[in-house]
Amino acid sequence: MNREYKEAVVELLYQLADDDLLVSYRGSEWLGLVPHIEEDVAYSSITQNTMGHAAIYYGILEELGEGKVDDLAQLRPANERKNAIILEEKNGQGHWLYEEPRYDWAFTVVRNYFYEAIKKKKIDSLKQSTYEPLVQTAIKIDTEARYHLMHWQTWFEQLIRAGGEAEERMKAAIEKVWKDIGGVLSLGPNEEKIVSAGIIESEAVLKERFLADMKEKFAELGLEFPGEPGMERGDGRAGVHTEDLEEAIATLSEVYALDPAVPW
Amino acid sequence: MAISVRDAEKVKYREFMERIEAGEKIEADDWMPDEYRQTLIKLISMHGISEIMGALPEKEWTPKAPTLYRKLAIMAKVQDEVGHGQLLLRVAEDLIKPYGKTREDLIQDLFSGKLKFHNVFHWKTKSWADAGLIGWLVDGAAIITQTNMLDASYAPYARALKRIAAEEVFHAQHGEAIAVALAKGTEQQKQMMQDALNRWWPALMMFFGPPTAETTGSSKQEITIKYKIRKNTNEDLRQFYLTKYVPRIQGIGLTIPDETLRYDEEKKEWIYRQPDWNEFLKIIRNEGPMSQERLRIRKLSYENNAWVREALGLNTAVNV
Numbered sequence: 001m002n003r004e005y006k007e008a009v010v011e012l013l014y015q016l017a018d019d020d021l022l023v024s025y026r027g028s029e030w031l032g033l034v035p036h037i038e039e040d041v042a043y044s045s046i047t048q049n050t051m052g053h054a055a056i057y058y059g060i061l062e063e064l065g066e067g068k069v070d071d072l073a074q075l076r077p078a079n080e081r082k083n084a085i086i087l088e089e090k091n092g093q094g095h096w097l098y099e100e101p102r103y104d105w106a107f108t109v110v111r112n113y114f115y116e117a118i119k120k121k122k123i124d125s126l127k128q129s130t131y132e133p134l135v136q137t138a139i140k141i142d143t144e145a146r147y148h149l150m151h152w153q154t155w156f157e158q159l160i161r162a163g164g165e166a167e168e169r170m171k172a173a174i175e176k177v178w179k180d181i182g183g184v185l186s187l188g189p190n191e192e193k194i195v196s197a198g199i200i201e202s203e204a205v206l207k208e209r210f211l212a213d214m215k216e217k218f219a220e221l222g223l224e225f226p227g228e229p230g231m232e233r234g235d236g237r238a239g240v241h242t243e244d245l246e247e248a249i250a251t252l253s254e255v256y257a258l259d260p261a262v263p264w
Numbered sequence: 265m266a267i268s269v270r271d272a273e274k275v276k277y278r279e280f281m282e283r284i285e286a287g288e289k290i291e292a293d294d295w296m297p298d299e300y301r302q303t304l305i306k307l308i309s310m311h312g313i314s315e316i317m318g319a320l321p322e323k324e325w326t327p328k329a330p331t332l333y334r335k336l337a338i339m340a341k342v343q344d345e346v347g348h349g350q351l352l353l354r355v356a357e358d359l360i361k362p363y364g365k366t367r368e369d370l371i372q373d374l375f376s377g378k379l380k381f382h383n384v385f386h387w388k389t390k391s392w393a394d395a396g397l398i399g400w401l402v403d404g405a406a407i408i409t410q411t412n413m414l415d416a417s418y419a420p421y422a423r424a425l426k427r428i429a430a431e432e433v434f435h436a437q438h439g440e441a442i443a444v445a446l447a448k449g450t451e452q453q454k455q456m457m458q459d460a461l462n463r464w465w466p467a468l469m470m471f472f473g474p475p476t477a478e479t480t481g482s483s484k485q486e487i488t489i490k491y492k493i494r495k496n497t498n499e500d501l502r503q504f505y506l507t508k509y510v511p512r513i514q515g516i517g518l519t520i521p522d523e524t525l526r527y528d529e530e531k532k533e534w535i536y537r538q539p540d541w542n543e544f545l546k547i548i549r550n551e552g553p554m555s556q557e558r559l560r561i562r563k564l565s566y567e568n569n570a571w572v573r574e575a576l577g578l579n580t581a582v583n584v
Contacts, residue, residue: 028327028335031342032319033565035572037350044343048336055332070331097324098557102568159575166575255330255392262450264330264392264442 008193009131010064011082012200015188015237016122017057018083021073022245023115024051025252026087026108029096033103046112046151049144056141060133071260074253078245084183084236086111088245106169109159110177113152117213118184120149121206130198153217160221174226182229185210188237284492289419292358300491304418305359307488309370312352314382317374319345320558321385325395334442338395341435348428355420375563377550386552387467393446393453393460399439401464404509405471407432408501417492440512447516454517461513462521466539468505470547475499479541480548506534 001009027047034040058069066072089111092104123145126138159166187194187203195202207229218225234240256264267275277297283290290296319342326342329335357367373379384402389395410429416422446457475498477483488494496504506525513520522537546552550559 025327028339031323031326031339032316032346033561033568035569035576036578037316037346037353040346041343041350044339044346048339048343051332051336051339055336058332073332096327098561100564101561102564105569105572159572162575162577164575165571169571251327252335254328255325259450259452262453263445264334264449264453 004193005197006064008190008197008199009134010061010066011188011190012194013057013061013064013134014082017054017061017072018081018236019087019115019119019184020050020054020057022083022087022248023112024048024054025248026089026091027051029091029101030103030108033096033101035105042151046148049148053141053144056137060137063133068260070256074249074256075260076249078241078249079239081239081241081245081249082188082237083245084180084186085231085233085240085242085245086177086180086183087115088236088242088248089180090244090247104169104173106159106166106173107176109152109155110170110173113149113156114177114181114214115184116145116149116152118181118206118210120145121209122200125201125206126199129200134199156217157221160223171223174223178226179230179232182231183233183236185229186231186235186237188235284417288417289422290417291419299487300418301359301362303484303487303491303493304421305356306484307493308352308359308421309356309373310380310382312349312356313370313374313379314385315345315349315352317381317558317562318385319349320561321387321389321554322395322398324389325392328392329395330392337438338399341399341438344431344435348424348431351424351427355424358420371566375559375566380548380550381558383473383544383547383552384467384471385558386547386550386555387464388553390463391456391460393443393456394464396439396442396446396457397460397464399435400443401439401468401509401513402471403432403435403439405468405505407436408505408508409472412496412501413494415492416494421493444516447518458518461518465521466543469502469536469539470541470544472501472505473498474541474544475502480545503534506536510534 024047027043027050030047031044032040034043054073055069058072061067061072062069091108092102094101094103096103120142123138123142126134127142129135129138156170159170161167185203185207187200191203194200200206211229215225233242276295280290280295280297280300290300322338322342322345326335326338329338353367353370356370360366360369370379374381384405389398407429410425410432414422414425414429416425443457446453448454473485474480474483477486483498485494485497489497506527510520510525510527525534525536527533528535543552547555550556
């Protein structure tokens with residue numbers, strides 16, 4: 001593997017790993033707070049799978065000499081993270097511990113639905129990657145990712161079709177998430193290197209496939225299509241982030257950072 | 265000669281007691297004395313809601329668990345607890361049905377303080393070591409309580425307990441692995457584990473409840489034993505617990521914070537310092553160190569998600 005190819009692989013792996021880590025971190029904050037017990041159990045399974053996916057990507061990075069899995073997941077400062085900004089955003093008002101968490105279920109459903117829809121496109125594309133470990137990983141992850149997508153799609157449809165307050169909340173959440181969902185599609189400043197090396201297809205191709213599905217779903221539900229996905233707050237792939245990410249990293253690494261050199 | 269309604273009830277009661285004394289099991293649709301039903305409702309709804317509330321102390325450490333592996337393991341563990349809650353509330357729902365009640369009523373009873381959650385889940389957690397301690401020693405205590413009821417006369421509860429107890433064994437192993445890693449780790453880690461034990465020891469001694477009704481004014485243990493729901497007394501269970509765990513705790517180099525603790529060979533029992541039963545009384549009035557905070561978060565999420573339940577058309581709320 002020549003240096004340029006390896007750099008491209010590493011770049012994409014960080015994007016995939018950091019995205020899944022943040023999604024699963026936000027999921028872990030929802031434990032015990034979701035709308036009903038049955039959902040608590042289901043969402044927790046998805047969160048565990050997603051964190052497992054992050055662990056696989058970090059594991060490949062470790063093999064490539066980037067450092068220990070937990071150092072990569074927990075010790076990298078915010079400006080080195082490659083996750084999309086919309087994924088680091090807090091679940092809603094308040095704080096998951098005892099500071100009046102008033103989490104927004106509509107935002108969570110919409111964010112997770114769009115995220116999983118894009119993730120599925122990436123996974124499908126990675127099955128044709130020139131980098132064999134990513135092909136194998138994609139095949140493995142796909143067995144779970146398709147169910148995650150179904151789960152959030154069901155919630156998305158149900159809450160839109162319910163009309164009334166639920167529909168209003170969902171529409172507001174769609175508007176909010178759409179403004180930054182482009183960050184999940186983004187392959188970052190090094191897209192060209194990643195794509196020309198055949199590691200994954202281009203952002204334009206992935207976006208087109210994602211938008212085709214969304215247009216169909218929006219039409220089916222009688223929703224107005226919001227147009228071009230935005231990236232208003234910037235590109236997380238380029239290290240642009242918000243305070244929410246710093247707080248998330250501080251929390252998730254609080255114990256590990258006490259002594260990263262020893263077993264826990 | 266016509267027999268009175270009261271006599272007929274007496275006959276039914278006698279036949280019922282003969283059935284359970286012969287080791288027969290009672291199913292949800294069988295006739296049962298009102299006292300039996302009430303006792304089961306109280307016991308099982310409390311057990312179910314305790315699993316749900318019991319997820320909170322560990323949830324406090326879930327996002328902070330030290331490694332991805334530990335984060336995954338504790339999430340799976342908390343998920344199991346919520347699943348147990350669901351299973352048990354379903355058993356309780358069948359029992360309250362004849363009174364025209366639903367899960368919604370149980371939730372409201374929790375909020376009003378009528379339905380209690382287990383005394384061990386009212387305590388504070390302060391470090392990651394507390395999460396290990398809960399998995400190891402609190403779940404370990406729960407296994408002993410549940411084993412005591414695996415042969416309960418009420419079959420749906422006994423079946424649920426069998427499934428739950430199997431998972432609790434994994435939880436205890438998960439907790440023990442955390443505790444051992446800390447106790448065998450650096451000075452800082454070891455101290456963290458010892459502090460957790462010092463904090464939680466009184467709570468562990470309270471776990472099984474007071475030895476007799478005189479200690480705290482009331483205890484249901486005589487009734488549950490009479491109806492063959494449980495076998496042993498609170499004190500029996502505490503003694504089993506000490507026999508099982510004292511050597512294990514000491515074995516990993518931790519010190520139990522009770523210098524009076526010893527096994528009396530003549531009496532064949534553990535001598536230990538009584539926990540502060542006044543504190544216990546406060547806890548069961550929801551005035552423990554974290555009672556109100558944990559109830560508040562439960563209530564807040566219930567209110568905050570009301571619109572979702574409405575959208576799903578759930579007339580009877582299933583959120584807790």
